[in-house]
Amino acid sequence: MPSTDFQESSSSPSSFNLSILSRRRDQVHSMDSPPLESNGQQSDLEAFQRTVAERFQDLAAAPSEELLSIPWIRKLLDTFLCVHEEFRLIVFNHKSSLAKPPMDKYITDFFERSVKALDVCNAIRDGIEQIRHWQKQLEIVLCALDNQRSIGEGQFRRAKKALIDLTIAMLDERDSNTTVSHRNRSFGRQSNSRAEPRSMANFRSLSWSVSRTWSAARQLQAISSNLAPPRGNEISATNGLNVGVFTMSYVLLFVMWALVAAIPCQDRGLPTHLFTRQFAWAAPIGSLYERIMEESKRRDRRNTCGLMREIYEIEKCVRLMNELTDCVEFPLTEERERQVKQRVQEIGKIYEAIKEGLDPLERLVREVFRRIVRSRTEGLDSIARANLQD
Template identity: 25%
Template sequence: MTNQASSSSSSSSLLSSLGSVLPHFSLHRATNVLPKRHPALQKFESRLAEKLEALKLAGEELGFLSIDWFLQSMTVVLASHSNVEALIPDLQFPLSDKDDKWMDEYLNDSAKLLDVCNVLKEGISDVEHYQMLVQVALVNLDNRESFSEAKYHRARNALQDCKEAIKTKDTEYKQGQPKSKLENCSSMLRTMGEKLVNPKGIKGNGFLNAIYGAKVTTIFLCGLLVIALACKPKRPLVNLSVTNQYLWSSSLLSLQHTVKEETDKRKNGGSIALLCELDSVDSSVRRLHQLIDRNLLEKKFPLDKDQAGELRQLVEDLSKNSAHLGSGLGPLEQYVNELFRILIDSRLALLDILSKSKKRQAI
C-alpha cells in the first residue's frame, strides 16, 4: 500500500508538471519541414525512457519477473496512460482521415486491453486460491502446537491439492486441450505487437506518438505479466520492433532483450512458473509434500532430530515464500483495476473529441 501511495503521489506530480505546458500544445505541423518535438511530447518521451531504465535497474536489484518487479512495471504502465490522458484535453483540432484511421485502430486495441485486464484479474485470483491452499497446509504444520499424525495427514492432503491446482493449470496448455484464457490473452497481445503501426508521418503525430508509446509499453509489460501468471507457458514473449525515432525506443528494446534472456534462462532451468515467488512456493510445496508423504508411508513417528529439523526448515521456506507472494497479489490487482479505469476514461474522452471533430467538419 505504501508503494501504491508513493506511485499515486509521483503520478500526480507528473500530471501537474505536464499541465503547465499543455495549453500551448498543437496537433498541426508544417508539412514541408521535419516536425520538432513539442515540449509536452518531449517530456512525455523523456519520462517514459527514464522509467524504463529504472525498471531495468530494478530488475537487477529485485530480480526480473519477481512480484516486486511486476508491481513497479505496472506503475510504468499506469504513468504512461495517465500522461496520455493529460494530453487529451488539448486535442481540440479536427483530425485528418489518416489520423482518424489510426485513432480507430487505437480504440479497437484499447478495447482488447480491457479484456487483458479482466484476464489478468482472473489469473491473479487463481494464484490467490492457490495461496489459500498453501495456508491450509501451513496451519496444520504450525509448530506452536504439538504435532499429531492427523495433522500430518491434513497437511499432506492440502499440499497435494496445491500440486493438483498447479497441474490443472499446466494441462490446459497440453496438446489436445482447449487453450486457457491466459494463453489466448498472450496470443492476442503478441498479435497486437506484431501489427503495431508507427504513427510517423501522420498529421498530428505529436499526440499520436504519445499514445503509441503508452500502447507499446502496455503490450510489452502486460504481455510479460500474462505469461508470468501461467504455468509452463508455451507461447513466446511478445517481440516488439520499434524504430529509434523515439526517446524511449532504446530503453524499451534493451529491457526487452534483458527480460528475454531471463525468461529463457528460467525456462531452460525447469521453472514451472516464470513468476519467481510462485515458482519458489511450488518448489517448497513439492519438497515438503515428498518429506511428509514418505514419513507417513513409512510410519516414522515421532520424527527423529534430523527429520524434524528438515521439516522445520521446509516449513519456514514455504511460509516465507508464500508470504512474499501473497503480499504482492493485492497491490498488483489494484494496479490492474486502475489500468482498466484509465483505459475506460481515455476511451470516453477520445470518443467525445472525435465526435466533436466530425461535427465541426460537417458544418
C-alpha cells in the same frame, strides 16, 4: 534477438539520445519544410518520450531477484498508469489535430488495441484468483505444521494432502496453457495435455471471465497487429502526434505481454520479433524483454504456469517439502523435525508475500482496466466534438 541490439550510446535517463521525433523534426527543418504546428505540441510530445524512457529505465534497473516479483509487477502497472495519464492529456490538448486525417486513423487504431487489452486484464485477474486458491493450500500447511511444539502424524497427513492438492492444481494450470493451441510460442508447453479433472473444469466454468477458447497469445498478436514505427513523411504529415500514439501503443503491448508472461492465463505466449529499437525508450524496454525471455528459457522455469517470482518460490517450496515428507517416519527424529520446521518457515515467507501483495496487485489491474475504458470514452467523445466544431 541479442541484447546488444537494444543498447544506446548513453547509460542514464538524463543522457538519453534525442528521440526519433526530435531527429525527424531537425531533418524536416533542414529541408526548409514548414515547422511543426506549435512549440507547445512539440514540447508535450518530447516530454512524453522522456517520461517513457525514464520510467522504463527505472524498471530495467531491477536486480534479477526482483524482476517479475509482485512488487516489480505493481511498479510496472504504476508506470503504465503514469504514462497513460500523460498520453491522455496529449489526446485532450490536441484533439482537434487527432480528429483530422491521417491522425484519426492512428488514434482509432490505438483505441481498438486498448479494447483488446481489456480482455488481457480480465484474464490476469482470473490468474490472480487462481494464485489465491494456491495460497489457501499453503495456509492449510502452515495451520497444520507451524508453531507446533511437536508435529504429530495427523497434522502431517493434513499438510501432506494440502501439498498434493496444490501440486495437482499447479500441474493442471500448466496443462491448461496447451489446450487451446499447440503452435510455437514463447511461454508454456507444447506437449499433449492430459484430460482436465472435473473439479478444475467446474472451477473454470464458474469463475473465469474469459472464454475457454480465449487465447492470450492470439490477443497479444491482435494488439501488435500492424504496429510499426512511423516513417519520416508520416511524422511530418501528423506534426509528430503519431509518434506519441505509437509510443503509447508499444507501452500497452509490452505491459500486457509482461503480465501474460508472469501470471497464469490461457495459452500464454508471443512471437519474439515484435520489438523495436528505434527510440530512446527502446533500450530499457528491450533489456526487460530480453531478461524476461531468458528467464522463460531457464530449465526450472521452462514449464511453469507463470514467471512471477512468487510462483517460482511456491513451486520450489512445495517440491522440497514433498521430497522431505516422502521419507518421513514417525515418531520424527529431532533432526527430521528441524528440517520440517525449516521448510515450513520458507513456506510461511512466501505465503506472507502473496497475502500482502495479491490484493494491491489486483487493485492495480482493475485500475488499469478502468483507466483504459475511461480514456477511450473521453478520447472518442473529444474527437467527435472536435469534428462537430469543424
